[in-house]
Amino acid sequence: MNVLVWTLVAPLVTAAIGGLPGPRRLKEATLVSGLAVTFLLCITTARQFLEARPPSAFADALRVDGLSALVLVLCGFVGLLSGTYGVGYLRRNEARGLVTPRLRREFYGLIPAYVFAMLLVSVSNNLGLLWIAVELTTLASVFLITFHDRDTSLEAAWKFLVLGSLGLAFALLGTVLMFAAGRGDLGEGMAALHWTRFMEVAPKLHPFTLRLGVVFALIGYGTKAGLAPMHTWKPDAYREAPSPAVVLMAVGMLNGALYCVLRVHLISKAALGPEFSSGLLLTLGLLSVVIATPFILIQWNLKRLLAYSSIEHVGIMAVGVGLGAEAGAFGALLHMTYHSLAKPVAFFSAGTLGQLHRSSDFDRIRGGTFSRAPIASSLFVLSAVIITGSPPFGLFFSEMTILKAGFFGSHVTATSVFLVALVVLFCGFAYQVGHLVLGSPREFTEDAPDPEKFDLGMATAVVAAVIAVVSAFYLPGPLIALIRAATEVVWGSL
Amino acid sequence: MTVNVLILCAAGMLVTALLMVGQKALFTAIRLYGAQSLLLAIVAATIAISEGRHELLVTAVLTVTLKAILIPWFLMRTVDRIGIHREIEPFLNVPASLLICLGLTVIGYRVSTGFQEGAEGVSHHLIGVALSILLIGLFLMVTRRKAITQILALLTVENAVFLVAVGVTSGMPLIVELGISFDVILAVLILGILVHRIVDRFESMDVSRLSNLKG
Numbered sequence: 001m002n003v004l005v006w007t008l009v010a011p012l013v014t015a016a017i018g019g020l021p022g023p024r025r026l027k028e029a030t031l032v033s034g035l036a037v038t039f040l041l042c043i044t045t046a047r048q049f050l051e052a053r054p055p056s057a058f059a060d061a062l063r064v065d066g067l068s069a070l071v072l073v074l075c076g077f078v079g080l081l082s083g084t085y086g087v088g089y090l091r092r093n094e095a096r097g098l099v100t101p102r103l104r105r106e107f108y109g110l111i112p113a114y115v116f117a118m119l120l121v122s123v124s125n126n127l128g129l130l131w132i133a134v135e136l137t138t139l140a141s142v143f144l145i146t147f148h149d150r151d152t153s154l155e156a157a158w159k160f161l162v163l164g165s166l167g168l169a170f171a172l173l174g175t176v177l178m179f180a181a182g183r184g185d186l187g188e189g190m191a192a193l194h195w196t197r198f199m200e201v202a203p204k205l206h207p208f209t210l211r212l213g214v215v216f217a218l219i220g221y222g223t224k225a226g227l228a229p230m231h232t233w234k235p236d237a238y239r240e241a242p243s244p245a246v247v248l249m250a251v252g253m254l255n256g257a258l259y260c261v262l263r264v265h266l267i268s269k270a271a272l273g274p275e276f277s278s279g280l281l282l283t284l285g286l287l288s289v290v291i292a293t294p295f296i297l298i299q300w301n302l303k304r305l306l307a308y309s310s311i312e313h314v315g316i317m318a319v320g321v322g323l324g325a326e327a328g329a330f331g332a333l334l335h336m337t338y339h340s341l342a343k344p345v346a347f348f349s350a351g352t353l354g355q356l357h358r359s360s361d362f363d364r365i366r367g368g369t370f371s372r373a374p375i376a377s378s379l380f381v382l383s384a385v386i387i388t389g390s391p392p393f394g395l396f397f398s399e400m401t402i403l404k405a406g407f408f409g410s411h412v413t414a415t416s417v418f419l420v421a422l423v424v425l426f427c428g429f430a431y432q433v434g435h436l437v438l439g440s441p442r443e444f445t446e447d448a449p450d451p452e453k454f455d456l457g458m459a460t461a462v463v464a465a466v467i468a469v470v471s472a473f474y475l476p477g478p479l480i481a482l483i484r485a486a487t488e489v490v491w492g493s494l
Numbered sequence: 495m496t497v498n499v500l501i502l503c504a505a506g507m508l509v510t511a512l513l514m515v516g517q518k519a520l521f522t523a524i525r526l527y528g529a530q531s532l533l534l535a536i537v538a539a540t541i542a543i544s545e546g547r548h549e550l551l552v553t554a555v556l557t558v559t560l561k562a563i564l565i566p567w568f569l570m571r572t573v574d575r576i577g578i579h580r581e582i583e584p585f586l587n588v589p590a591s592l593l594i595c596l597g598l599t600v601i602g603y604r605v606s607t608g609f610q611e612g613a614e615g616v617s618h619h620l621i622g623v624a625l626s627i628l629l630i631g632l633f634l635m636v637t638r639r640k641a642i643t644q645i646l647a648l649l650t651v652e653n654a655v656f657l658v659a660v661g662v663t664s665g666m667p668l669i670v671e672l673g674i675s676f677d678v679i680l681a682v683l684i685l686g687i688l689v690h691r692i693v694d695r696f697e698s699m700d701v702s703r704l705s706n707l708k709g
Contacts, residue, residue: 130668135677142684154692155704158641161688165648165681172674173628174653180662190667208608209662236707294647299687394617 003048004055004062004123007041007072010034011079011116013065019109021101024094027108028087034085034112035076042076042119045069052482056125060194064124066485068098070333071259073482076168078251079115079461081344081464086111086244088457092355106143107242114140114248121226123254127215129194131168132258134224138164144245145237156236163233167223169258174217181210195263202270211276214268218261218280225257227326228288238307239360243351246303250310251340258317258336259404262490274324281397282322286414288315289421296428299378302350302360305432309346309387310483312425313339319418326408330487331401337475337483338394339387342468344441346383348461352376357449362432368441373452377437379465384433386468388426393472396449496544497616503533503540504623506686506706507657508599511630511650515591520642527646527653531561534653537620549668550660556675557656563651565682568663572686573642585637589611595630602626609662620661628654641699652678671696 014034018027030065046069048055056063064072090107093099117136124130139162145157179186179193185201186192198205223230238246261281270278293311313335320332353369353376354360369377391393399422406415452458510530517523536558584591602625609621624686631654634647659666666674693699 013618020535126670128666128673132670132673132677135674138685139677139680142688146688151695152687154695156699156705158688158692158704161681161685161709162635162644162648165685166632169648169651169655172652173658176655176659176663176666179666180658181664190668193667193670208611212605212608239707412593421605 002055002057003041003044004057004064007038007045007076008062008116008119008123010038010041010120011112012103014112015109015116016040018112019105021105024104025333026238026244027104031083031108031112032080032087033342035080035115038112038115038119039076039080039206042072045123046073046482047478049252050478050485059191061126061190061194062123062194063130063415064123065489066482066487067259067262067489068123068125070482070486071255071335072119072480073096074255074337075115075118075122075252075477078340078344079112079118080461081348082244082247083111083115085247085457085464085468086242086347088455089242089244089355092457093387093456101148106445107147110140111244111248113134114144114245118248118252118256122259125195126190126193127178127195127198127263128190130176130195130263131172131334134171134221134260135168138168141237141245141253143243143248147245148240150240150407152236153240155231155360156240160203160233160237163230164414165222166228167220167421169220170216170223171220174213174215174220174264177213177216178205178264179207180374181205181207181213181215181271195267198267198272202267204269204486205271207272210268210271212236214264214272214277215280217264217340218277218284221257221260222284223263225254225314225318226311226315227261227284228291228311229292230417231288234306234311235301235304239303243303243354246306247344247347249308251343254310254314258314261318262321266490269437278322278324280322281318282414285315285318285322286418286421287321287322288312288318289418289425293424293428296425297434300362302354302365302436303347303364305429306343306350308345309425309429310343313343315389316399316402316418316422317410319414320398320405323406323411323415325405326487326491328402328405328409329491330403330483332400333483333486333490334401335395335398336457337479338398338485340392340472341471342383342386344393345379345461346387346459348464349376349379349383352452352457352461353380355450356446356452362436366436366442367439368437370437370450371441375452375454375458376461379461380431381437382428383468386472388429389422390426393469394475495690496540499540499617500616504619504657504661506530507537507653508623508626511627512592512595514646514650515630515634516588518588520573521570521638523643523646524566524573527569528562528566528651530650530653531557531565534657534660535671536540537657541660551622552668553656553660553671556671560675560679561653561676567643568682568686571644572689576690577701585639591633591637592617597643598629598633599626602629604650617661620657624654624657624661625653627657639700639702641685641692641701644656644701645685649682651687 120133226234386393539554604623606622631650
């Protein structure tokens with residue numbers, strides 16, 4: 001068995017051990033070590049790709065190219081961070097007597113299962129397998145959303161599952177239609193649904209059927225990515241799910257769904273020319289960025305605020321690809337990388353603040369968190385500065401790259417709207433964060449928030465923050481090589 | 495002969511979808527879904543035999559066991575257990591719904607003429623019916639407020655997608671189809687568990703009550 005298969009087996013084994021009954025210590029150790037091994041295997045896989053011997057498995061159904069390798073590594077990284085933070089997160093809940101053995105099994109089983117499904121998405125070369133993997137990510141996350149077992153978490157899980165399943169039904173229809181478009185030319189059996197096979201016969205695909213298929217597939221996978229107007233599940237799910245799971249959704253799942261969108265876009269680009277799906281992506285992306293603005297301004301909950309920020313960021317990436325310029329595609333992938341490095345800090349610190357106050361609603365947290373939880377508050381302010389795209393951090397550069405590609409290309413109006421929305425978003429975010437963190441400390445007459453402690457969860461958040469800051473000034477050479485290779489996949493296949 | 499069977503079954507699927515729109519009793523709606531799945535299986539089996547594509551027989555068997563028997567049984571058991579008011583309460587009245595669905599059917603047929611193989615012959619009917627059922631499923635999705643009826647609408651959309659797969663491509667690769675079936679049944683199970691929890695909590699499966707999260 002090659003390293004690619006092991007990369008997928010490792011989280012699966014971790015999930016199996018975590019899902020069985022057993023002592024708490026063992027589960028904690030398994031989760032962290034299992035996800036660490038997974039991350040190392042992801043790096044090994046990417047390294048093999050960079051050394052020009054890309055691993056593949058099961059007759060090319062699993063295959064690693066530049067785009068896969070980048071998404072795989074980012075996913076493994078976030079998986080490890082989220083697992084480590086998750087152990088600390090659950091310990092805090094255990095201290096308050098909130099964790100039953102059943103919940104513990106669900107948590108330690110579903111987190112690595114979710115990571116497994118996302119890794120499977122990122123290396124699928126087969127459109128059928130890709131669909132199955134995306135559906136698995138959906139199913140794995142449902143019970144993470146209902147984890148806290150509140151009225152609202154049932155509501156969020158229901159919306160998530162119904163909307164997600166509907167999106168996936170669309171994606172399936174899209175896949176079927178794309179398959180139908182290549183009638184006869186794609187061949188027989190499993191290999192007929194290989195993405196590489198589609199790219200080979202692209203010019204021969206039937207245009208009408210393909211166009212219909214691409215629209216359905218983009219809407220379907222766009223739902224999973226949270227592109228507007230199919231984004232409505234996102235704020236609810238992010239508010240209800242425990243923070244370690246939200247990080248997986250907001251980074252891993254977002255990257256994975258965007259990966260699917262890009263694969264479909266590339267087939268469409270090769271067969272129908274660049275305008276068709278680029279135009280769709282540009283529209284959806286711009287809509288996401290614009291729709292997120294008012295909701296950030298009127299937001300009443302910390303994690304929902306971050307959800308709208310995540311809708312904004314997926315919109316930025318879609319715009320970058322949709323601009324139809326090499327610099328735009330490079331900017332989008334750079335943005336994906338920086339976003340994956342920065343977003344965990346935001347969710348970890350927000351999750352910690354929420355846990356200390358026993359709610360993530362602004363009503364409960366607002367006013368002078370600095371004096372109550374200095375470390376978590378500073379980390380949150382730092383992450384807010386980074387994810388709103390302020391210089392000198394990475395997201396500023398990727399946004400500038402995309403803007404430059406837009407202004408020098410043929411989409412000046414769209415880019416202007418995009419720029420205005422970004423500025424408003426920045427101001428809205430600054431306003432919300434200021435209200436939250438600053439101000440005179442509030443008196444809690446009853447049910448006072450817990451004091452801040454430096455535990456494993458906090459340590460993970462600090463490490464994540466260090467990585468996010470350092471990445472602004474230094475990205476490791478291999479990572480840059482991966483971003484370039486991914487750009488080559490997204491742009492070079494015209 | 496084959497052509498007649500195919501057209502008859504496809505038309506039957508469309509009729510069951512329209513009956514679902516007009517249906518008030520939850521149990522009957524579930525049975526209609528079962529009948530629709532059975533017709534889908536017959537379509538798959540007929541194509542399998544007439545074109546000698548034996549992997550489509552597996553699809554047919556899977557469809558019968560999962561979608562015509564197992565899922566309807568599971569849904570009926572769920573409805574029975576939660577012992578709740580069994581009438582479907584649509585947002586829109588039946589005549590208006592049926593008129594809209596008639597319009598949706600026309601749109602479905604209109605779109606199907608754009609397909610390479612859809613302009614004439616039996617495929618035209620299969621694709622036309624499939625797209626119509628898809629649109630009707632989406633319509634059911636937005637106009638029904640009971641949790642179970644939303645699941646049924648979702649499954650109807652799923653059936654339409656499979657009809658396209660069978661009608662246009664003569665089936666997806668077998669292993670992919672197995673994976674998809676497995677995922678679908680898992681999704682229905684999880685949805686069933688959620689319905690239980692929702693009923694326990696809200697003492698109703700009216701999902702329009704799930705509206706606390708806004709903004």
